Structures are given as structure tokens and as C-alpha cells.
Amino acid sequence: MPPRAPASSRISLLVSDIDGTLINGHKEVTPATLAAIAKLREAGVRLCLVSSRSVRGMQMYMHAIGNDTPSAGLNGGEIVDAGGTVLETQSLDADVARLTVETLTTNHVDAWAFTGREWLIRDIAAPYVPRERKAVQFEPTVVDSFEPYIDRIGKIMGATTDYPLLERMEIELQTMLGDRVSSRRSSPWYLDVTHPLANKGRAAHRLAALLGVDPSEMACIGDMDNDISMLSTASLSVAMGNAPEQVAASAHFLTGTNEQDGWAEAVETLILPRAAGRAVGET
Incomplete structure (x- = not known):
């Protein structure tokens, strides 16, 4: 990684990943995390969620934290406003979507497609379908082909054991398709x-712009490869203790795991001391 500028001493916005970060392995927002969110609000630090999930699959967590800011899915x-109105979308080119599905399928990786509200699959018996159903709390649509949806696919997900x-x-896929895609793992599977343009780094900066927050006052926290683009560009970045080495290397700080309330720890020790322009160490 190139040398990083020192972490900012003033934070007005925290942009957070969800899975493996905000929530634990049981897909819960813990009491410690909810308490930390309340302290952020008291300190005037805004919180935005950004996820590989569709916005529809983020809804339960938006409700849990009392979401009052724009969010980014896929x-x-x-990107939607606090009321859920879609502000912008980025869809894959049709030929890119076809080639991605073909490449994944040829290599025996299950291909799923997301069009915003819809989660499209071709095999209901695929290994990770039950897991994803439980996580996003809505049902997939089983299709014979993605072709009828090919010009409005926001994300193709490959899933395999x-x-x-x-x-x-x-x-x-990144090598083959170059600057026509962003290809990143959101979990090992x-x-x-x-x-x-649908990457978390750009999304974080768009969310900051929508709130009128200068990028120099934006912090980001995440745990997986698809979080690197925001961790490496944030003015203060935190990798979860469960993050792989390459993700941890892209951040200013490392916190505890998502099973150890590492998110709340990061807020308490790294974000709140920098809220409202307070320098680290001030009372």
C-alpha cells in the first residue's frame, strides 16, 4: 500500500459496512453497538450504511439503528435517501453481465443477479441460498435465464464453497473485464x-457529498476486500479484527472482531474523541 496520510483529528461522518462489521455472526446489532450509535448522534457524528446487500436487504438494519441518512446498497x-427514494443506480453493461455469468458458470460457481428489488437465482438448491434468504429476509426469484433482466443488473454475485x-x-474477472467492472469478494464465499462506479470508495464519497460533509471529516469501517476502496481513501479508516490481512493493511487502525463488539470499540476509542473537531486526548 502507498504511504497513508495521518488519520484525521476531526470526524463528522462514519460510513460503515454491515456484515462482519456492524453486526455479529448471528446477524444482530448488539446492545453495545446500539449504545455507540446513540453516542454518535449525541456527538453530532452522522452514520451512513454501505453494503454489498441490496437496499432491500439492508432494511432491517436501517430500522434497527433508526436510520436518518442516505445509504448505499450493491x-x-x-444509493437512496433516508426515505428510501432512489437517487442513483449503476447497472452492468449487458455484454459484461453475460460474460460474467458465463465465466462463473463455466467454473462451477453459482451466479446470482440483483436488480435492486429482485434477487434472481437459477437453482433454488444451491448451497448458499438458505443462508442468503435468512440474511436478507426476502425470497429469491427463480428464473431459467437472466436474459430478460440483462440490461438492469446492478450486481452479479458468485457463490461457492x-x-x-x-x-x-x-x-x-477483474483482469478479463478491466475497467468495465469492479470485482471484489464480500466474504470468503x-x-x-x-x-x-459501484464500489464502496465512490459510494462513501457520494454519501458524504449528499450530507454536505467534507471528505477530510469522513471515517470508514469495514472487514472485507470490497471495503478496501473506502478504507484506503477515508480520512480515518478502521478494519475489523476479523478482516483478512490485506484489508487490515489498507486501514489506519484495527479494532476488535465483530464477535467482540469491535464496532462499538472503534466508535468509543477512535471516532468519538474526534467528534466536533476535538483533538485526540481532549476532554
Whole structure:
């Protein structure tokens, strides 16, 4: 990684990933996290959520935290205001979507497609379908082909139990399609392929702009490869303790894991001391 500027001493906005970060392994927002969110509000620090999930799949967490800010789903492929009105979308080019599906399928990786409100699958018995149903709390639509939806796909997700294969697919698709896609794993078993402008780094900066927050006052926190684009550009960035080495290397700070209330720890020790322009160490 190139040398990083020192972390900002003034934070007005925290942009947070959800899975593996804001929530624990049981997909819960813990009491400690809710308490930390309340302290952020008291300190005047805004909180925005950005996720590889569709906005529809983020809804339960928006409600849980009393969301009052814009949010970004599909790694930035859809951005909505606090009321859920869509402000912008980024869809894959049709030929790119076809080639991505073909490449994943040829390599025996299940391909799913997301169009905003819809989660499209071709095999209801695929290994990770039950897990995703529980996570997003809505049902997939089973289709014979993605072709009727091909010009409005915001994200293609590859899912497999073969983690090394998925890591290779991440690199292969990015190399093959170049600047026409953003290819990043959101977990060891999920690979997200989105429009190149649908990445969390750009999404975080768009959310800051919508709130009128200067990027120099934006902090970001996350745990996976698809979070690197925001962690590496944030004025203060925090990697979760459960983050892989390459993700941790992209951040200013490392906190506890999502099973150890690491999110709340980061807020208490790193964000709140910098709220409202207070320098670290001030009372």
C-alpha cells in the first residue's frame, strides 16, 4: 500500500459496512453497538450504511439503528435517501453481465443477479441460498435465464464453497473485464461483480457529498476486500479484527472482531474523541 496520510483529528461522518462489521455472526446489532450509535448522534457524528446487500436487504438494519441518512446498497450500485427514494443506480453493461455469468458458470460457481428489488437465482438448491434468504429476509426469484433482466443488473454475485476458486475468479474477472467492472469478494464465499462506479470508495464519497460533509471529516469501517476502496481513501479508516490481512493493511487502525463488539470499540476509542473537531486526548 502507498504511504497513508495521518488519520484525521476531526470526524463528522462514519460510513460503515454491515456484515462482519456492524453486526455479529448471528446477524444482530448488539446492545453495545446500539449504545455507540446513540453516542454518535449525541456527538453530532452522522452514520451512513454501505453494503454489498441490496437496499432491500439492508432494511432491517436501517430500522434497527433508526436510520436518518442516505445509504448505499450493491457496493454503491444503488444509493437512496433516508426515505428510501432512489437517487442513483449503476447497472452492468449487458455484454459484461453475460460474460460474467458465463465465466462463473463455466467454473462451477453459482451466479446470482440483483436488480435492486429482485434477487434472481437459477437453482433454488444451491448451497448458499438458505443462508442468503435468512440474511436478507426476502425470497429469491427463480428464473431459467437472466436474459430478460440483462440490461438492469446492478450486481452479479458468485457463490461457492470453494474459497480458493472464488479468490481466483475475483482476479480473473477483474483482469478479463478491466475497467468495465469492479470485482471484489464480500466474504470468503461471495464474489461481487458490479459496475466500476459501484464500489464502496465512490459510494462513501457520494454519501458524504449528499450530507454536505467534507471528505477530510469522513471515517470508514469495514472487514472485507470490497471495503478496501473506502478504507484506503477515508480520512480515518478502521478494519475489523476479523478482516483478512490485506484489508487490515489498507486501514489506519484495527479494532476488535465483530464477535467482540469491535464496532462499538472503534466508535468509543477512535471516532468519538474526534467528534466536533476535538483533538485526540481532549476532554
